[in-house]
Amino acid sequence: MSSIWGNNIKISIFGESHGTAIGAIIDGLPEGQKIDFNYINIQMKRRLPNRDDTTSNRQENDNYEFLSGIFNNTTTGAPICAIIKNQNASHKDYDEIKNVLRPGHADFTAKVRYKNFNDFRGGGHLSGRLTAPIVLFGTVCRQILETKGIKVAAHIYSIKDVLDKPFNPINIPDNLINKLSTQLFPVIMPQVESLMKDEIKKAKLNNDSVGGTVECAIVGLPAGIGNPIFNNIESVLSSIIFSIPAIKGIEFGNGFNSSHMYGSDNNDEFFNDNGNIKTKTNNHGGILGGISSGMPIVFKIAVKPTPSIAKEQNTINLLNLKNTKIKISGRHDPCIVSRIAPVIEAATSIAIINLLSEVNML
Numbered sequence: 001m002s003s004i005w006g007n008n009i010k011i012s013i014f015g016e017s018h019g020t021a022i023g024a025i026i027d028g029l030p031e032g033q034k035i036d037f038n039y040i041n042i043q044m045k046r047r048l049p050n051r052d053d054t055t056s057n058r059q060e061n062d063n064y065e066f067l068s069g070i071f072n073n074t075t076t077g078a079p080i081c082a083i084i085k086n087q088n089a090s091h092k093d094y095d096e097i098k099n100v101l102r103p104g105h106a107d108f109t110a111k112v113r114y115k116n117f118n119d120f121r122g123g124g125h126l127s128g129r130l131t132a133p134i135v136l137f138g139t140v141c142r143q144i145l146e147t148k149g150i151k152v153a154a155h156i157y158s159i160k161d162v163l164d165k166p167f168n169p170i171n172i173p174d175n176l177i178n179k180l181s182t183q184l185f186p187v188i189m190p191q192v193e194s195l196m197k198d199e200i201k202k203a204k205l206n207n208d209s210v211g212g213t214v215e216c217a218i219v220g221l222p223a224g225i226g227n228p229i230f231n232n233i234e235s236v237l238s239s240i241i242f243s244i245p246a247i248k249g250i251e252f253g254n255g256f257n258s259s260h261m262y263g264s265d266n267n268d269e270f271f272n273d274n275g276n277i278k279t280k281t282n283n284h285g286g287i288l289g290g291i292s293s294g295m296p297i298v299f300k301i302a303v304k305p306t307p308s309i310a311k312e313q314n315t316i317n318l319l320n321l322k323n324t325k326i327k328i329s330g331r332h333d334p335c336i337v338s339r340i341a342p343v344i345e346a347a348t349s350i351a352i353i354n355l356l357s358e359v360n361m362l
Contacts, residue, residue: 003125005240007231008357011137011350015083017122017129023083024133026069026140029353030362031077033144035070043139046184046342047132049331054200055339058331060087062132080140084132099318100326104307111318128245128336131343138346141353144362152348153177154216154341155186157300159196160203165189167217169253169282169298177219181345185338204334207310207327211246212337214301216344218286218352223277223294225355232290233297236355240347241301246336249302253285268295303340308332 003013008028015022044064049056062084069080098120101107106126110118118124142152151174157164165188180186187193196212203210226233238250258266268279279295286297308328317324333339356362 003130005243006350006354009350009354011134013130013133015086015130015133016119016124017086017127018124019086019119021083021085022130022133023081024137025079025081026137027079028357029069029075029077029080029140029144031075033075033140033147035073035075035140036143037073039143040064040136040139042182043135043142043342043346044132046182047135047339049333049339051184052197053204054197054333054335056331056333064136075140080137082133082136084136086129097326097328100324101315101318102307102326102328103313103315104304123245126245131244131340134244134350135342135346138343138349142346142349145349145352145356148220148356148361150218150220150352151177152216152218152345152352153180153186154214154344154348155180155188156196156337156341157213157215159199159212159335159337160210162192162195162199164192164196164215167215167296167298169285169296172217172219172296177217186341200335203305209306209309209332209334211303211305212335214303214337214341214344216299216301216348218297218348221286221292221294221297221352223292225352225359225361226287226291227358228290231358233287233292233355234290237299237348237351240351241344244340244343244347246304246306246340247301248304250299252287252297252299254283255285255300258283301344303337306333306336 005011009026010028011024011026013024044062048062049058049060064082064084067081067083069076069078105123107120110126122129145152155164157166185193200210234252241247241250254266266283268281268283270277270279279293282295282298284293285299286293286295310327310329312325312327315324315326
């Protein structure tokens with residue numbers, strides 16, 4: 001089992017949901033980068049469970065400890081290693097169902113792939129709990145990006161059928177980016193927050209869960225970053241985004257809507273803006289031929305409903321291969337979309353750091 005991502009800058013994730021600790025090692029970040037730990041704490045808090053009745057009540061503070069690579073709040077150039085100890089693991093929730101396959105989970109595929117040696121508690125290494133170190137190291141990368149004028153922001157675009165306002169793909173102001181980057185429930189239109197939370201609470205009352213979408217933007221990335229074919233911006237971003245559990249889809253710019261358009265409507269016309277080449281529209285989402293155009297990079301991510309639900313479902317008992325019923329107890333999110341938004345921002349930052357390192361921009 002290997003969980004290493006990246007080319008010039010590599011991140012390795014380790015640990016299990018109900019093990020002693022989780023953590024990561026990142027290799028290749030430049031030396032001399034000042035790290036603001038208050039900034040990290042804000043982002044870690046945004047991913048935490050047990051915020052209100054729309055999230056899991058698992059009690060984790062996600063206190064982290066850097067073991068190497070940072071000295072006097074500054075990167076040294078050495079590999080950076082950090083751990084986050086699990087404080088509130090509950091093994092009994094899984095002992096009772098260890099031989100009963102949970103619908104929507106990777107219990108069956110993990111057992112087959114690892115010959116029953118995998119840690120099944122809470123999904124083990126396959127758990128969304130492993131997104132905590134992604135936020136931790138992604139926030140380190142994000143701070144480096146911001147010193148170069150590159151900013152990343154995400155918001156909840158939808159919960160089921162309740163929609164937020166989309167980003168303006170031409171102009172995403174700093175004040176909006178800064179606001180979204182500190183919100184626990186990031187939305188552009190404040191009035192949709194209560195409507196979205198009502199949708200989550202309704203699912204929870206029905207012993208069910210609900211999914212949604214997240215829209216993410218990268219602003220300030222200059223033109224000419226990325227590569228064609230196999231290592232383009234879309235494939236690099238997609239590969240790390242799909243490493244986040246529960247992500248089931250991604251589209252850039254106009255995405256699937258472009259399949260319903262004429263080329264004359266979907267094409268973005270160029271113009272000269274005081275010596276800067278820009279496009280009048282941004283249906284291409286800031287990427288042409290796998291390379292950044294200088295326009296904001298905008299993409300949406302589909303997040304599936306949390307598979308752990310208390311509603312009775314049909315499944316199989318592996319001890320006798322007989323059909324049975326299951327009701328999943330324990331501490332689970334009725335919706336993970338709000339908690340996944342900072343994870344998307346962090347993973348995106350790691351991806352962009354990798355792309356910048358290829359052109360010696362770090």
